[in-house]
Amino acid sequence: MAGTASQGIFTLDKKICIESCSSVVGKKEGDGPLGKYFDEVITDGHFGKQTWEQAESQFQLEAVSIAIRKADIYKEDIDVICSGDLLNQCIGSAYGLRELGIPFLGIYGACSTMAEGMIIAALLAESGSADRTAAVTSSHFSTAERQFRTPLEYGGQRTPTSQWTCTASGAVILSERGKVRVVGGCIGTIADMGITDMTNMGSAMAPAAAETIKRYLTATGTVPEDYDCIVTGDLGKVGSRLVKEILLKQGIDITAQHHDCGEMIFDCETQDTHCGGSGCGCSASVLCGYFIPMLENGGAENILFAATGALMSPTSVQQGSSIPSIAHLVHLRKEN
């Protein structure tokens, strides 16, 4: 709780709202079941740039620019922006945002980045050190494939448990204005159940999601029925089944409330994405394109957003290490 220490659990005293948000996705994401909800679909994977890495940066810049326009503010009105991505040294963020001149906090939470950024952005506002803050993240299928797996030209076979890294970005701007309030949240702890299979991230991340959701429910004395939706980041099909099983064994049934951004963004059957979407941009774009507007429009009143991240690297996995995971949670509520 604000004012009392509680191991990463917090509730905000100030009115801190989502002033605006935006989502920009690639062609495949635009062709998926949520296509009509995103602000922009960019059909050119290079986004007019020479490299995919530069394109990913452009996705972030575009997402922030749209959010700024929607809020009807100037970029100078944003006091701090929190951003990170999956690329080595988070270059998607640094190069994407360098021209904005906004005070910048680089973060790394793998696919949990959107929730982490929102938490830091909200707590900076709560601290009084900033009036208006922002968070953004991105991922790109082609940058992720060649960095984490194999060059696209290699045409590697994908395993049944694999997920498809989304080409997408999502951004939020937080201030005292807005219809959706950040009520509180939970900063995750690192979970590691010993999984070493880089093509089965959902299973690696599910225990982290379960732990964070349980901690927040326990600390706030709430039950799944108190929420319209309990959204996980990108566990995909396997991880989604697992998180529900883990929680059920502890007496918490989230079956009726659970949605997973990785399961939602693609039609896995027709889009050949195996277990679903992944990447920082997956949960960021689904949150900003689908769930936040749902709250704004009155389609839901209370949502828990628990984005999950796998904190390994190709190097650590090649060295035989298991995959540490984390989930950060943000509680969003419609302002009455």
Added chain:
Amino acid sequence: MAGTASQGIFTLDKKICIESCSSVVGKKEGDGPLGKYFDEVITDGHFGKQTWEQAESQFQLEAVSIAIRKADIYKEDIDVICSGDLLNQCIGSAYGLRELGIPFLGIYGACSTMAEGMIIAALLAESGSADRTAAVTSSHFSTAERQFRTPLEYGGQRTPTSQWTCTASGAVILSERGKVRVVGGCIGTIADMGITDMTNMGSAMAPAAAETIKRYLTATGTVPEDYDCIVTGDLGKVGSRLVKEILLKQGIDITAQHHDCGEMIFDCETQDTHCGGSGCGCSASVLCGYFIPMLENGGAENILFAATGALMSPTSVQQGSSIPSIAHLVHLRKEN
């Protein structure tokens, strides 16, 4: 200022102090001019582990463990820890801290990470969402060389402007207890002067340091003479000369107060380190080993610590992009 938005500049209302800090360095750093100030010198570059990456994680864990012991607390007493490093996907941090079970915020600020972590840790405490927070970072010569430059076995020649990545870690624990107070700080903006030479990071980072120092002095209405030391992260010899020149052209003379952790940690003449030390662990260990104890012991009263980071990756540089840089600043004052 706390309570008013001011583009990344903040001062803290609450009493937030450095409860304890620690520094752990490698053999070469231990042999340098500051050797006697560090808490531990680990002569084995592998720190008993199988790989250098695992060793770097162990440096972080050791630094945090020492800081916990010095504060005479349990790890469970820390509400949140902020950590990042230079390794792809920040594995130094995730693997180093996973066994602690402390709520974890991954950050990426390259060599500015220590200041960034302290800023976030301090503002989380200021927000009331945490009573006791921590920040830690690390770097390792051997992990950095093979990731950013060439395998050590290759024996590549180093250019005159190059710096030597320190094998080191520094950690701080913040709470209301302690002799040194975090007064305020400045969240940096990204500066990019078009430098593309990865072996001349000091020049790439100097403009960011100058900008951040100037912004803080201007916002607080202070002058260099108000501080005993104005410490930059790891600009090295070339960057240190440059930051002073840039500020002097704007009418700000920091010559008498300026110290650079990269220049201080090695004797460049006898230790063959060219322009000095670098890496997240450089400024972190010098801050925690030398400057914070100096404040605690009354050797100084007011210090500005501006850690600098170069936000490029080998990929972005190979693609011809210039090097974006950032500097975050923390203002530390001896409690009377």
